[in-house]
Amino acid sequence: MMHRAQGVRGRDHPGRCGSLLVGAALLARLGAGAQQWEVFDQASAGFPSNSVAAIEEAQGHIWVGTSFGLCAFDGASWEFLQSGTSGLPGNNIKCLAVDDVDRLWVGTLLNGIGVYDGADWSYLNTGNSPLPDNEINCITIDHRGWAWIGTFLGLVCFTGDEWRLYNASDTSYNGLALAGNVVQDVQVRSDGLVAVGMLNGGFHYLTDTSVHVLTTYDDDFPDNTQNAVVIDESADERWLATPSQGLLRQGGDWLSGPWFKYTAQNSSIPSNAVTCLKQAADGRLWFGTLVAGLGVRDPDGTYTSYTTANSELPEDYVQRVLIADDGSIWVGTSSAGAARLAFPGGGRRLGMAGPVCYPNPAADFVLLDQVGVDGQGEWRLLDRLGRIVLRGRTEGRLTRIDLAGLPSGAYFVEVVTGAERLAGRLIHH
Secondary structure (H helix, E strand, C coil): CEEEECCEEEECCCCEECCEECCCCCCCCCCCCCEEEEEECHHHHCCCCCCEEEEEEECCEEEEEECCEEEEECCCCEEEECECCECCCCCCEEEEEECCCCCEEEEECCCCEEEECCCCEEEECCCCCCCCCCCEEEEEECCCCCEEEEECCEEEEECCCCEEEECCCCCCHHHCCCCCCCEEEEEECCCCCEEEEECCCCEEEECCCCEEEECHHHHCCCCCCCCEEEEECCCCEEEEECCCCCEEEEECCCCCCCEEEECCCCCCCCCCCEEEEEECCCCCEEEEECCCCEEEECCCCEEEEECCCCCCCCCCCEEEEEECCCCCEEEEECCCCEEEEECCCCCCCCCCCCCEEECCCECCEEEEECCCCCCCEEEEEECCCCCEEEEEEECCCEEEEECCCCCCEEEEEEEEECCEEEEEEEEEC
């Protein structure tokens, strides 16, 4: 059943971490528009469990990991995989990831990792690999195809040729000891910088030769636990979701850049207990909370929240968020299944679906792919202050934009074609 609901909006007030104030927002916001919710659970879709800890998109399906099996949605119907009747290594699924050949990596609570190519399974566990533990909290496949695996007993990087184990001992890779072992999330920047969120172990940056740790007891860092990490390369920022201190943001240099904190006390964020975090192409941050449902933070500091009280979200404890290729938002709840949020009737929401720019980063030119929208329209290239620096007309799906003479930096690309308004980000060298 499809439901409509209207979100509740608020606006950030500049927060602070230490003595640093948050600057003004750079980009304008589009309205939330009409929303439609669809809920999938044991009653409506036949899920094996209503506890959803992981959602990912691969092989033309939305994959939902529950505490008792894996669910696959092709847009019309659901299929279910469980251990014993399929190649799934274990039923209690904690995380999902997709690699560059569209294989689905399934991390489990007790049974290591299963890798599914759509036909066959392969496995990684403590019995056949250097994995230190079979409890898999997170998996990230970086730009090189390296797999970063967060476990209960440390962080593992599998390069395809080499296994690297990082932990809180002198046996850690290259002597780079962590301040804890329980890894919650890992993200990797295109230059190889690794950001590691921990459980009670502080926040970590890893390079090939160094480890940098921020903790409450040594650095007055707001929270020793980080549930999720986002690296925004276009804005040169890092975002952290914490269980008690809301959202943390670092701007500029990773080693010395200032940190900012957004909480319910200094902003309009709906809750300080943030469980998960994803960033859309336009910079919007979508996040789940422990008690206040689904939230979104626009680049101008405006918040919209969706709860059981103001929408058809089935539960206010949101464990996972996915921004799907079609522009919809999927959430996994603690005990009420999965839900899909769509925005019909007003074109595509900014930043959720196209346009795609390639190459990106770009040098002399970029090709603008309108992602399934053919026809004439207007394209605009805006700088980080929202000023139009280039504009022109689109002809068909692909448009070439000449960037010669344009200053290096991050830009915002808008395409308006009929009722469609699409946007994305471009980095120009």
